[in-house]
Amino acid sequence: MKGVFNMDFPLGDLQSICREFRIGDLIAVEGRLGGFVNTNLKIKTEKGLFVIRIYGEKFEPQRIHYAHDIISILRSSNVPALMPIQNKFENYYSTYNDHFIEVTPFVQANHFQWIPNQAYFSGIMLRKMHQTLMHVKKDPPPRQSIYDYYNWSVLDDMSKLQPLYNWTNQNILDIYQINELILNNSRNLESVSIDLPTTILHGDWHPGNQLYKKNGEVCCILDFDSIQRGECVFDVAYALYFYLLKDKSEALGKPFLQGYGVLSEQEQMVLPVMIAKLGLFFGSFINKGDLEFSKQKELVEWVLSQEGIKTLQDMLRPDIAR
Template sequence: MDYPFHDLQSICREYDIGDFISAEGKLGGYVNTNIKIRTKKGFFVIRIYREKFDPERIHYAHEIVSILRSFNLPALLPLKNKLGSYFSTYNDYFIEVTPFIDAHHFQWLPKQAYFSGSMLRNMHQTLLTTHKDPPTRESIYHFYNWHVLDDAPKLQLLYNWTPQHMAQIYHINNLIQKHIQHLESFPENLPTTILHGDWNPGNQLYQASGEVCCILDFDSIQRGECVFDVAYALYFFLLKDKGKFLVKPFIQGYGGLSEQEQSVLPSMIAKLGLFFGSFINKGDLAFTKQQKLVEWVLSPEGVKVLQERG
């Protein structure tokens, strides 16, 4: 998304971050647009939400970030504008402005995976006693466990799924269901907390030591099972072959999982693969790649890697 120059100038004035000098390029992000800019006061990031979010959810996310920061967890808090608000609206889009954090991105290092797991545990523990739930929003947490047999025919035309693609969707779903059926019992009442909801490697920044120095992107915040955030992180590791070697340090950093959480981990990751392959189906999320990931995750080798105790 290109953003008009005069709007960037207006945003700089509204947030009192100095006169706009230049746009330094776009930063990562699957859904929203993040533009790094330079002003006379330094470097900042303007985040443009491409989906229309409920302002109540944004306020809630800011409350959670404030709680985390009060416990010295490095969650990134947006800047306030001159009216004292953390966000603005431009052309029906929500806008946030944050300082630019000069830090390391994820480099597929075991020490980074370890500290990512450790930070996730700290966040989960910190938010355990948060009683207020976030306003409802449909997200990956709700959709990854979609009812394939019921919904696929209705969604086929909407997503242009071919008959071959439909057959693959049913095949992967059957593999997952067979794996679940072989469990002695599917665990219920797993530990819950306020989830990050998008704990992928790109949503943390790191020091040279590998420690997490900044947590980003609380758009997908949910209440749910703690192990979902773990499964989500490991899913994104496993999209790359080298990511298999990051599973153990991440879980060690997290402090380990209960036997119940370990038992559901492979199927949770597999369901994420089925979801992304069905609905996104491009790049690293192409269905053929998801099929290989799911088959490995549910294989004896994959289960052993995921359930190996740290």
């Protein structure tokens, strides 16, 4: 048996998981897949390729059951949500060493390659998901989610932030200044936010959480940890945030919005601030790689500038034909 894993999940435990989920004996651990919070292991067994997902946070069982119910609703409407495999106890999850475990088939498909056509079909799929779930009853909320930080208060949480990265006084001043910039741009939006349409959000519509066919169509949606009811435009802002972080132009955002369809006037008004708040959150709590605070500061200042707002307005302006 090939592969090396950490002490928390030695190969013997992975073998036990394979047997519990009846996917055959483990042959090899082929590597880790992406993910900030959870560990996703691609494995090979006698029955094929699978992914063992080891959750970094503990969830209430009702929360996991709800996520699986949502996936079932989506699949019944031909939305290609990835459903975990049942184990021998007919549960879709298990626990090992106080970690929640899910097992899914490994889907052979293309990852996001920052191609406009993929962004376009991602927008189409997000709209279909939102419409399918528009009238689903309110969910048991996640313990913590990025959506909850839409109204995050820097002043209340600075005591939590300081120990994370040993912020210097200048770092803290930068966080306060960016927070103040966002507040100044959102003071006239409180009444607007009340009337925004809601649905069950994906909550993490990162382009890496979808897999794609060769023609760019979405063939699989991943990662339903963050689903909860909220404003539809949050998922839209979330996708645009990652596109703009990569390229501050219309190259990806415009085809995505063409796929998603028309936003209401109120949704368009809150979009820049929503994107800015995501930048502040990721820069403050992740602060590494592409999510390093300095890059988020640059994005926040740009998206709230005249240039950034004009770029968003140009993205939102429909073309006569795609």
